Amino acid sequence: MRIDVITIFPEYLAPLELSLIGRARRDGLVDVQVHDLRDWTHDRHRTVDDSPLGGGAGMVMKPEPWAEAFAAVRADGQRALGEDVEPLVVFPNPAGVPFAQATAQEWSQCEWLVFACGRYEGIDERVYEHLADLGYEIALASLGDYVLNGGEVAVLAITEAVVRLVPGVVGNAESLLEESHSEGMLEYPLYTRPATWDDPAGVSREVPPILLSGDHGKIAAWRHQQALERTRQRRPDLLGPVDAPGAET
Ligand SMILES: C[S@@+](CC[C@H](N)C(=O)[O-])C[C@H]1O[C@@H](n2cnc3c(N)ncnc32)[C@H](O)[C@@H]1O
Incomplete structure (x- = not known):
């Protein structure tokens, strides 16, 4: 180019x-x-x-x-x-x-x-x-x-x-395929190690246990659901009538 x-x-x-x-x-x-x-x-x-x-x-x-x-x-x-x-x-x-x-x-x-x-x-x-x-x-x-x-x-x-x-x-x-806006939705939440993080305020924060399960099918389904939820909350304008807030699921 x-x-x-x-x-x-x-x-x-x-x-x-x-x-x-x-x-x-x-x-x-x-x-x-x-x-x-x-x-x-x-x-x-x-x-x-x-x-x-x-x-x-x-x-x-x-x-x-x-x-x-x-x-x-x-x-x-x-x-x-x-x-x-x-x-x-x-x-x-x-x-x-x-x-x-x-x-x-x-x-x-x-x-x-x-x-x-x-x-x-x-x-x-x-x-x-x-x-x-x-x-x-x-x-x-x-x-x-x-x-x-x-x-x-x-x-x-x-x-x-x-x-x-x-x-x-x-x-x-592959990293380009699941990004925000690539499929009309926002990206799901991201986590990395450590799986348990003691933040500076003394709060112990866990990653969602599903991400440690090794079950790729369940992880993909969870991520899709999270992406949908996040999009509904932050950018409902991106969703079609079926996925928009208030639509029956
Ligand atoms: C001060 S702006 C001109 C604004 C113009 N008088 C108007 O009211 O539409 C100068 C230049 O900045 C660029 N520009 C300003 N805002 C932009 C935006 N939201 N998106 C893309 N380019 C922008 C354009 O190239 C534009 O010609």
């Missing part, structure tokens, strides 16, 4: 050199290229923003650097991947479609993602029209119903969620 990120704060993406994604990059599973949008400006101040037409607070990102950036990144990517390969261009945007695990699954199959990090009040609307006219596939992805200062944090989160689903990135692929 190739990932390009266009931003005015390339340093913000430094964490993509760490941990699982850093290793995936070194192993050649993911090629991440970070670009400074200001490289496609032509004035002394490397200006990427201007005041909103029609008035209003804040600044808007100018269309010209974005158009040049996309053309250059597309040409660069196609040199590496092949002339016929096209990217999915993702704009993190609080007014976009909520990013979810299903989106991460879908995008983990993509050969090429280009992320465009907005700043200020956002990007001039004509950039989206221009890209659509050129035939780019575009997605506006929201990290949640709140407003960040820029798209970089969203790109870090989305990239991590996507890349860990790329085959080979997470060593034990």
